[in-house]
Every structure is written in structure tokens, then in C-alpha cells.
Amino acid sequence: MTLHDPKDPAAAGWLDEIFPSFQGEGIHAGRRQLFLRLAGCGLGCRFCDTPRALRRGAACSVRAPGAAAESLLNPLLPERAARVIADLASRSGPCHALAVTGGEPLEQEAFLAALLPLLCLPVLLETAGTLPEALARVIGQVRVVSMDLKLPSVAGIAPCFELHRRFLEIARTREVYVKVVVNAQVDAAEWRAAARLVAEVAPAIPFIVQPETDRRGRCRVDFERLFALAAEASAAGLADVRVLPQVHKMLGAP
Numbered sequence: 001m002t003l004h005d006p007k008d009p010a011a012a013g014w015l016d017e018i019f020p021s022f023q024g025e026g027i028h029a030g031r032r033q034l035f036l037r038l039a040g041c042g043l044g045c046r047f048c049d050t051p052r053a054l055r056r057g058a059a060c061s062v063r064a065p066g067a068a069a070e071s072l073l074n075p076l077l078p079e080r081a082a083r084v085i086a087d088l089a090s091r092s093g094p095c096h097a098l099a100v101t102g103g104e105p106l107e108q109e110a111f112l113a114a115l116l117p118l119l120c121l122p123v124l125l126e127t128a129g130t131l132p133e134a135l136a137r138v139i140g141q142v143r144v145v146s147m148d149l150k151l152p153s154v155a156g157i158a159p160c161f162e163l164h165r166r167f168l169e170i171a172r173t174r175e176v177y178v179k180v181v182v183n184a185q186v187d188a189a190e191w192r193a194a195a196r197l198v199a200e201v202a203p204a205i206p207f208i209v210q211p212e213t214d215r216r217g218r219c220r221v222d223f224e225r226l227f228a229l230a231a232e233a234s235a236a237g238l239a240d241v242r243v244l245p246q247v248h249k250m251l252g253a254p
């Protein structure tokens with residue numbers, strides 16, 4: 001069944017890479033997953049660790065276990081992308097989910113709306129949590145939402161709190177957790193506002209304090225500050241506050 005007009009260029013996707021790895025962040029860290037990284041993101045966070053995926057490139061890299069990487073020309077129609085993912089899934093062994101990541105995947109919601117119903121794996125959507133209308137369009141096909149909440153003092157971008165609030169109102173209809181990247185520059189008032197926001201909308205969901213790390217996985221914030229931030233988040237009414245670094249960097253995983 002074709003779910004979109006095949007002549008509609010908006011339904012074709014600009015991809016960066018497709019590969020198997022371990023999930024490195026949040027409550028599913030350590031699980032084997034396939035990753036579909038979409039290209040393009042307009043936010044420009046200071047700590048972004050996927051700079052190549054910020055722009056739409058000419059090709060998408062596909063890496064299967066034990067094989068050389070292949071290149072596919074962008075953009076790809078949803079049916080083609082679904083076939084590539086199904087083939088990679090069959091060569092990768094059992095996987096917990098397809099992590100749809102970026103860049104910001106929701107910048108290509110027309111592609112996702114056509115692709116997600118065709119997939120062979122449950123979808124874990126990794127997103128900056130700033131595009132609520134796009135999320136509403138695809139939420140019916142998403143199993144898990146991994147939502148970032150951006151602090152201007154850490155990310156170096158304009159405040160997005162109202163967008164985050166509207167986004168979380170929609171995301172909480174699925175399994176969802178919120179990740180907040182922190183470093184030594186975290187602003188105390190912003191931190192309180194972020195914790196209050198999540199506590200008001202969805203107080204029982206996991207709230208992940210994710211220390212910014214360098215390429216070797218060393219934290220850019222000390223233990224005392226992390227301990228105090230976690231305590232303050234709990235005091236704001238959050239029931240499940242956890243401090244978790246990115247584990248894929250420690251594992252040497254992509």
C-alpha cells in the first residue's frame with residue numbers, strides 16, 4: 001500500500017546513516033538497536049556530538065555488521081528506506097528497537113509519517129522536543145519518545161520551555177523519558193524551571209540528568225554539582241530522577 005503521493009518531494013527523506021549499535025542514552029542504554037539518523041537540524045546546540053548530521057548531505061551511509069559501508073544517494077523514498085532497514089535488521093540479529101535520531105528527525109515529519117507504518121521494528125524517537133505539531137502527526141507510530149529538554153545556559157540556544165511543555169503533553173501518551181544535558185555552566189533558575197515543567201506535566205516519568213562528556217566519556221561537571229542538581233529535581237516533585245552519562249562513548253560504539 002502506498003501511503004503518500006510518490007511525486008511528493010516532501011515524502012522523500014534526507015538520511016545521514018543507518019547502522020546497528022548499543023543505545024547510549026536514557027533508560028534503554030545498553031540495548032542493541034538499529035539507528036536511523038536523519039540529516040538536518042536547525043537548533044545548533046553548543047554540545048552537539050553529531051555535527052555531520054546538522055546538514056543534508058548527498059548520501060547516506062549504511063553499515064552492516066562485518067561489512068564495508070555502502071552509500072545510498074539522498075533523498076530516499078520511504079519504501080526504499082524501509083527495505084534497507086528490514087535488510088539491515090535481518091543481518092544484525094535481534095534488536096530492541098529502531099532508534100530514529102538525527103539531526104532532528106521531526107524536521108522531516110512527512111517522510112516519517114510515510115515511513116514509520118512500514119517498519120519491522122518498534123520505533124524509539126530521539127528528539128529535541130521542540131516540534132509539537134510534527135510529533136502529533138507521527139505519535140501513533142512511535143513506541144518510545146526520548147525527549148531532550150534544552151537549557152539555554154548549557155546548549156547556547158534561545159529558551160524553548162513553552163514548546164517543550166506542549167511537546168511533553170503529546171509525548172506522555174506513549175512511553176517517554178526526558179533527558180537534560182548539564183555541565184558546569186548550568187544556570188540554577190533554568191534548572192528549577194526545567195524540573196518544574198516536567199513535574200507539572202508528567203511527574204512520574206524518568207527524568208535523566210545527562211552530564212556533558214568529552215569524546216572519552218569524561219564528565220564536564222563534578223559530582224557535588226550533579227548530586228545537588230538531582231536533589232533539586234526530586235524536590236520539584238519528580239518521582240524518578242536518574243543521573244546517566246552517555247555509555248556508547250565508553251564502549252567505543254558509534
Ligand code: SF4
Pocket residue numbers: 041042043044045047048049050102103104128
Ligand atoms: S538538537 Fe541534537 S542534533 Fe540538533 S544541534 Fe542540538 S544536539 Fe545537535
